[in-house]
Amino acid sequence: xxxxxxxxxxxxxxxxxxxxxTESEFTGFLADYAAxxxxxxxxxxxxxxxxxxxxxxxGVSADITVMPAHVQISTWSRERPCGEVxxxxxxxxxxxxxxxxxxxxxxxxxxDGKLDFDRMTARFDAIxxxxxxxxxxxxxxxxxxxxxxxxxxxxxxxxxxxxxxATIGGMCLKQMMTARGSDARVAVFCAAFxxxxxxxxxxxxGFGETPGIALGAGVLYLIPGxxxxxxxxxxxxxxxxxxxxxxxxxxxxTFCLSAGLCLATLVLGLKWF
Numbered sequence: 001x002x003x004x005x006x007x008x009x010x011x012x013x014x015x016x017x018x019x020x021x022t023e024s025e026f027t028g029f030l031a032d033y034a035a036x037x038x039x040x041x042x043x044x045x046x047x048x049x050x051x052x053x054x055x056x057x058x059g060v061s062a063d064i065t066v067m068p069a070h071v072q073i074s075t076w077s078r079e080r081p082c083g084e085v086x087x088x089x090x091x092x093x094x095x096x097x098x099x100x101x102x103x104x105x106x107x108x109x110x111x112d113g114k115l116d117f118d119r120m121t122a123r124f125d126a127i128x129x130x131x132x133x134x135x136x137x138x139x140x141x142x143x144x145x146x147x148x149x150x151x152x153x154x155x156x157x158x159x160x161x162x163x164x165x166a167t168i169g170g171m172c173l174k175q176m177m178t179a180r181g182s183d184a185r186v187a188v189f190c191a192a193f194x195x196x197x198x199x200x201x202x203x204x205x206g207f208g209e210t211p212g213i214a215l216g217a218g219v220l221y222l223i224p225g226x227x228x229x230x231x232x233x234x235x236x237x238x239x240x241x242x243x244x245x246x247x248x249x250x251x252x253x254t255f256c257l258s259a260g261l262c263l264a265t266l267v268l269g270l271k272w273f
Contacts, residue, residue: 021117023060023075023084029121030055031073031086034064036128037103038071041095043230044239047071050107054120057111068245092184094132095226102127135175142221143167150217158208159217162201166218170195174222185256192219192260200268215270222257224250 021029030051037047044066055062055075063074069090076083106123109115115123146167147160155163174191178184199218202211227250234243 023077023080024086026058026060026117027073027075027084027086029117029124030062030064030075031071031088033103033106033124034066034071034073035088035090036124037100038066039090039093040099040103041097041226041230042100042103043233043237044242045233045237046104050104053107053111057113058117066239066242068242096132098133099127099130102130139168139171139175142171146217146221149220150213153213153217155210155213155217156208159202159210159214162199162208162211162214163217165201166195166198166214167221169198170219171221185252188222188253189256189260192222192257193264194260195219195222196261196264197268200264200270203270204268215265219257219261222253224253227253 033054034047034051037050038044042050047066048064051062051064051073060075060077065072065074070087071090072085072087074083074085103124106115106120106127109123110120143164147164150160150163170191173194174187177187177190195218196215199215200211202208202214208214227246231243231247231250234240234246
């Protein structure tokens with residue numbers, strides 16, 4: 001079988017009673033857990049370590065293979081040397097640092113002996129039900145961060161206000177398109193086009209001394225920084241398939257962003273330099 005990344009065999013640290021679950025159920029839980037971590041943006045090495053803590057605490061050896069679209073978990077023990085295998089497909093989703101942290105905390109609590117299998121699965125289900133961050137708060141904080149970057153690059157108050165409004169407009173459009181099931185790349189393209197058109201207000205209406213900075217800073221919120229960082233991390237840890245998958249996805253997103261920005265400037269007849 002072709003393996004996406006070098007797999008890691010996890011040795012037994014201690015044996016804990018798994019009363020109430022079968023080997024198949026435990027393997028399925030590990031696969032669900034790994035899929036949830038990959039879906040919220042965790043790196044491959046972090047998934048391996050977290051799964052390793054849980055498996056070792058329950059006296060099970062585990063082998064994990066991470067692919068861009070699915071994960072495979074194999075487990076075995078002294079009682080069942082033939083083991084079990086579970087495969088889970090990754091549900092595409094947004095980067096979620098809060099869920100990532102909660103899932104990591106779960107693995108540490110299991111490793112510390114605070115949770116048995118039933119409480120572990122109940123807490124995992126509760127984590128999956130946690131609502132994402134408030135969209136309005138994310139919108140306002142992203143717009144404020146983008147305006148701050150504009151100031152950092154030398155933009156004046158008018159440019160900051162323009163970028164703030166452009167970020168809110170573009171993010172609202174992106175959120176609406178994503179909620180309606182639009183392709184994420186199309187949503188990025190449309191958001192970049194709309195944000196650039198709003199950021200060009202300084203040129204169109206002639207207010208502010210730094211309209212060029214506003215034009216460039218208006219789409220910074222769309223840059224896929226986390227996928228770029230994760231891809232580098234996976235390359236360092238030799239998880240090449242996942243690394244290049246994430247890198248390719250980030251590059252495609254960047255291309256869509258650039259295409260939207262360029263099209264908006266061409267439609268508005270703005271000079272490049």
